[in-house]
Amino acid sequence: MSFLTPLFLAAAGAVLIPVLLHLVRRLKAREVPFSTLMFLSATPIQRIRRRRLQDILLLLLRVAILILLAVVFARPYMLQDKLPFVLERERESAVILVDASYSMQHGTRFDEAVAAAVARLDEGDEWSVVVFTDAAQQLTTLSGDRAVHEAALGALKPSYRTTDFYPAFRLATEILQDARFDGRTIVMFSDFQQSGFSPAMENLTLPEGVTYEPVKIGEGDEGNRFFEAFELGLQRRGERVAVRYSARINSESEVTLSLDNSNVQRQSGRMVSFRQEAVQPGFFQGHLSLVDDMPGTDDQYFFTYEISPHASLLVLDRSSSQRSAFFLESAFDLGETSRYAITVSSTLSQLTDIDLVFVSGTGSLTPADMRSLREFAERGGSVVLAFDEENPLPPSLLSAGTARRVVSASDLQGGNAIIAQVDGQHPIFTPFAGAGAMLRPQFRRYVQVTPDSTAHVLASYDSGDPFLIEQTLGRGHVLVYTSSLSTAWTELPLSEVYVPLLYQIVRYATRESVAARQYIIGDAVQLFGLEGDSWEVAAPTGDVLKVQIDSTGTGFFRPTEVPGHYQAQLGRVRWPFSVNVDATESDLRARDTEEAYAAVATRHTESVATEYLPEDQEQDQKLWRLVLMIVLTAFVAESLFAAKR
DSSP states (O other): OEESSGGGGGGGGGGHHHHHHHHHTOOOOOOOOOSOOTTOOOOOHHHHHHHHHHHHHHHHHHHHHHHHHHHHHHOEEOOGGGOTTOOOOOOEEEEEEEEOSGGGGSTTHHHHHHHHHHHHTTSSSEEEEEEESSSEEEOSOSBSOHHHHHHHHHTOOOOSOOOOHHHHHHHHHHHHTTOSSSEEEEEEEEOOBGGGSOGGGGGOOEETTEEEEEEEOSOSOOOOOOEEEEEEEEEEETTEEEEEEEEEEEEEEEEEEEETTEEEEEEEEEEEEEEEEEOSOEEEEEEEEEOOSSOOGGGEEEEEEEEOOOEEEEEEOOSSSOHHHHHHHHHHOOGGGOSEEEEEESOOSOOTTOSEEEESOGGGOOHHHHHHHHHHHHTTOEEEEOOOSSSOOOSOOTTSEEEEEEEEHHHHHSSOEEEEEEOTTSTTTGGGTTOGGGGSOEESEEEEEEEOTTOEEEEEETTSOEEEEEEEETTEEEEEEOSOSSTTSBSGGGSTTHHHHHHHHHHHHTTTTSSOSEEETTOOEEEEOSTTOEEEEEOTTSOEEEEEOOTTSEEEEOOOOSOEEEEEEETTEEOOEEEEOOHHHHOOOBOOHHHHHHHHHTOEEOOOOOOOOHHHHHHHHOHHHHHHHHHHHHHHHHHHHHHHO
16 A cells, blocks of 8 residues: 555554553552441452453554544555456546537437437546537547536537548547546547548547547438539520529439529429529529428528629720730620620720720820729729730839830740649639640730739749739729730630630629639638728528628638528628538438448557556545545444443
């Protein structure tokens, strides 16, 4: 036996007190003169001996009480290696992982998971509660306070997010690094949805000594029906726009189309396609609904789209040949099917009804023209600056950069230049990702431009000089195209990428389809405006949240946690959008317990065992409680024995 505070054993010296008292109070016989003893009976010698024995027992009892009190304060414990024949339960630290993804809303899965997690608190010695979806959050720290963990579990609610097991295991192993006990366990309560086993799980390795306990909730694929894919198509015919809503369902289903809270059409099948015609421009919101025996949030697919009037384009061309205007008009003026109204002019007299201005010869702009274009962009318009051989270089490029000189590519690098690098993540170039056609057009001449520090180079030549530069100016955009819009300096207008590239530039610059109006749970929605502007976003729950626009002219709305229609408002500007559950989360195919265990528990790494300190051993055994009970019993026995005597 060892003691945590052995100095208290010195108090055992107090046993001398009752010994001294017994010696001091010991009675000595003295002679007393008496007339006769004939009337007195002699005390039996056995009674005298019994009395002496009682005195000795009382003394020993009092001595034992004092010694045991000293032992209580010394905090005794037994060394584990001194008890080879005593089999003790291994002390356990457990991290409880509860899946709160959307699939756990199916039936009573989430309630079952919480109830099973609460029951698991009956096992182990300390716990930590973690809730996870595609991310993990620690709710309670490792402790033995059951009430705290039970309260945290009782407050949990399922979400609409997707499942990813990797962040949960990663956080659990980090928590167990601070565990007090050698027994370390990760307990996961989940339906073990197949889609939750992301590729990152292949890199997961549990530390040596950490055990994994999967607890499966639910029965796997229970015939849930959901929308696998959705596509919205718009086709303009003059003033009319044909809208097509196409969807694919994972099984044969009956589907209803609703627009602005009114049921419009109904179809059946795995592939459905509805068609409507819109006459007036504006925003439209609706949803597709499954007629399902097991209703759920994924039985609806929400969508938002906008029918916009013809965007107005102005081509400022002051050259004698107006060759740039010819190629631009050929690209955009498509008669009745044209999506844009294009005008060619040599002046900037009226910009109020214009959405985008092409400047074919930027060097021809006067200071007054520059002021007009800057004000136009700050109000929300967009400007594309290009160059020609008839006009000198401009002194400025509307804060996008500085034009240095006209370069002959063959003089610079011995051959014509090509577009060698593009930002594939930018909306202008997303359709061209991996397309070799971008590399074929050759550029004989271009203008070397030094971009402003706040500008973004979207594409570059193989010489390293910028091909396309973007700068945000107020609510609008400035795009600098460093070559000519005609064939004077380049073969681009004769290539197959010329028209698609122009249309992508116009779509982006006029904010036409800048971003999809359909998002999934957890997506960040980008909003635009002037620095300091504040958008108000009304969520389907009725909450109204604010989004501040920063110095880049953008802001992000991130709490897209509930499916449905959202309404963003900035003054008179509306920007509605819709949010849906990720289709992968609706697929309830799952792994069984053995597969879930094999995916994790077969991989371990070595780890250093936690040192079992004397404080931990004494806290685990709590022998002082037993000794204190013996002391109290001895006190009662001493009191009864002394009173009887």
